[in-house]
Amino acid sequence: MKRFKKWMRAKPKFPSIAEVSPEDVGREELSSALEQNETIFRDIFKNCSDIVFRKARYAGQDSLVVYLACLVDEQVIDDHILKPLFESGNKQETEPAALGAAALSESIISAGATKLSSQVKEIVRQVLDGYAAVLTDSDGQALLVKANGVKHRSLEEPSSEQVIRGPRDGFIENIATNLGLIRGRLKSARLKTESVVIGDLTQTQVVITYVAGIAGDSLIEEVRDRVSRIQIDGVLDSGYIEEFIEDLPYSPFPQVHSTERPDVVVAELLEGKIAILVDNTPFVLIVPMTFWTGLQASEDYYTRWPIATFVRWIRFLFIFIAIFAPSLYVAITTFHQEMIPTNLVLSIASSREAAPFPAMFEALSMEVVFEALREAGIRLPKQIGQAISIVGALVIGQAAVEAGIISAPVVIIVSITGIATFAIPRYNFASGIRLLRFPLLFLAGTLGLYGIVLGFLCIVLHVASLRSFGVPYLTPLGPITTTNLKDILIRSPIWSRRFRPQATGGSNPVREPAGQKPSPYRNKRK
Template sequence: MNGQNKKNIATYWSFCYMGKIERVTLVYRKIGDNLSFFKNAFSDCSDVLYRNIQMDGKRACLIFIDGLVNTTDIQQHVILDLIKQEENVSTIHDIEEKTLSISQTVEENTLDKAVTAVLEGNTVLVIDGKEKLLIFDAKEFQTRGITEPESETAIRGPREGFVESLRVNTSLIRRKIRTTDLKMVSKIIGDKTQTGVAVMYLDGIADEKIVQEINNRLDRIKIDGILESGYIEELIEDDPWSVFPQVQITERPDTVAANLLEGRIGIVVDGTPFVILLPATFWQQFQASEDYYDRFHVAIFLRSIRLIFLGIALLLPALYIAVTTYHQEMIPTNLLLSIAASREAIPFPAVVEAFIMEISFEALREAGVRLPKTIGQAVSILGALVIGSAAVEAGIVSAPMVIIVSLTGIASFTIPKFSLAISVRLVRFPLMVLASVFGLFGIVIGTMVITAHLCQLRSFGTPYFAPLAPLKLSELRDVFMRLPLWMYNRRPSEFVKSNVKRQKNNLYPSPDQNK
């Protein structure tokens, strides 16, 4: 047995991780042994290519996955450099420094890490007689072009959105925030998928305790695969049983940049255009990016509309059921006679009507999403019109109920964030049941339970209903309304404990300038 094999056997079980022994294999001196290791690891993998070359009388081999690398770069900056080298190089370091013209190269002495590097899209160079190998970055794979995000369309503002490439997404954020304070901690999560994850924050602004807590929760994830940021969201949120979103999801780089400047932390996941922002509050879900690009008068009006229609989306069906079933005296006489005439031939109580129409509307909305875009919208609109009019003519539901459900559906579309909109749609059904059993008292009870739940909810230690609960009057300027930008002198105190001041020498006086 030669000395190299003895060394490999001695160190085969040498590394410990989380109390478990991890198997590693050092690079063999003979290239044949190394290639056998790779071919055994990549058995039945037809996309793994082995390019044999001769350099300085020695046999060498390039190992990479077809479709994940730029073959032109490998040909011009690796193969030609190795074949044409004139200077005698004796070590891997000399080859890295004096021969190869490719930019990113790393020396490695374990075959296990080399296999992982190949799976990540890197290229490995194995040379006969060398106890180390070279890993260099020549990645290139097809990605979707940068386009306007479909889930967060904006009338005014940037038209670029995230894509499925981790490095493209981080570069879009770097273009927005050009400072060395923007930190990025890279992680690999998923035993099988080896998904790249980047935690981004502004050093000196983000709370270090929150950053550490996020890193700890990510490090505790032990799962076979991460395919989308939704996996991360569900595995790190504070209350997994709550129906309300405890993180903010966005496709817009400008939204991520704005939140990082306020002290939040972003989690970018490879393979998805949706970035996670933490900590999140309930009121963030009402803020759209163009609120800060339009004049503050427009933003105040639009936020007022959203808050009003939030109440409509949540309570309107339940209120109609309660009033028509138990509290008819609250309805004006003429309107009551009109509603009674329309419901005269209806065989179902109001709550059954509401459930029939609400479930039908949700089914049409889901069908419109799943159908091709060219026909999905037309089908959902025509389906709602045809089913609604046919149901009224058949005497299954009343015309007022069709109007109520239509207004409720329109109101849910005014909520900028889909994750909150779907939560409101889910909570609406228990409120309808309470209204049918207890009337307005049931609605009051349900609303109190929802409010109490929102007040006790936390997002990485941050109160979910902040700054309304606990109440901080000085920070309400960006909740129900959006005041002029020159009045935003301080970052939210819930996220930032130091470096709270955002601007100096404002053009207009503000209350905080005298502090």
């Protein structure tokens, strides 16, 4: 052990990202000499085959256009940058004026989004983000022209959140398109967007979105603080951000809601919550999240309220089945047979007569096989994934029962549990529920119903103590808020939901005025 510590002290440290980052090569600010600036950028982008240095002459002066061919639209470069430069260079200038970067933007370059910068690091970052840098020979500034041209997939319905009635568009991997989908539904200047770049190497754009006047100031400041504290070399998906900002990282319950649907994001923003968009991923994060968010689907608000209320109560029943059905079967058949009716206990006993394993091992093995089939169905190509999962479950279950390895009631219980898990609308929430089944199985197999009660108390205590950005996880049921219960236990009519959730929309609680209940005599002339 002493040798290992001595070796660790003597081992040379790896250089930090900032020490080897190409953005720090050369001087911090541009020079007024074009040749010197060209040398700086050629050194920075050394061994980069996709970088383009295009010289052009305008108004009797030299200029240099720098861009990455893989990130820009060549048509924008040709029509709005190079062509105007060459046309101005062909004009006869009696007294060539010293046109700097600012004058280029005003009189020559016809692109819409432009900005000026003299910082080498900023210019390199913008070039890596799809901008073209136009360098002149008259001042120490560069004109940055937005020319993004990376191809993205078209808008389509999210496969993880399909609905029968509701919008069919979903987020894609382009953050500008995703912001447009939100602004297309929320046409208000009160919708604020704050951008920050995270990732020393990926330079991923992260946008915090909220509705001013509805979202609380303390919640906005907390989200800003947690996001700004993130230090990492790269961000590839919003899941990276989620793990950095959640309150309790060891909990199986998600504390950050993720969705691919723009209508869900807008609905949450109108309740005073905050959305976090990450570039290059279609999943948008929403905070804070409560326990009841995991049991609600966007379609609940597009169908009639009695049907939506009935479906919600079905979900409450299914979440109980998904957590406790296998453990209850193991506990009752192993320790508490007197609780089962006589005819049923005889049927179960006859089916388990040839089974060589105890009930806990049977249930545990079938749960593991079911999870393996579920994972295989997801990872395999779509053409054969569903067939493998369905056929595999049927074949393995039937063969195990006929061979006498597994009893038939266990197969039935595990199948019902799997169906109940599929009924939970939020995938990340359902994943946490699936995980809870296994410790409850061990408690049921060792302590019986006492173990299940002990596990249930631990779950309730954990969920009751859990918070998401300061908001209790069980709100509005714990602590109880009677005005908000009508959107938890039931789905009340839209015209009766006068108030926003008190935990997130307290700064602007009134959603709609009273007296909007529809009536055939309401508008009848007297």
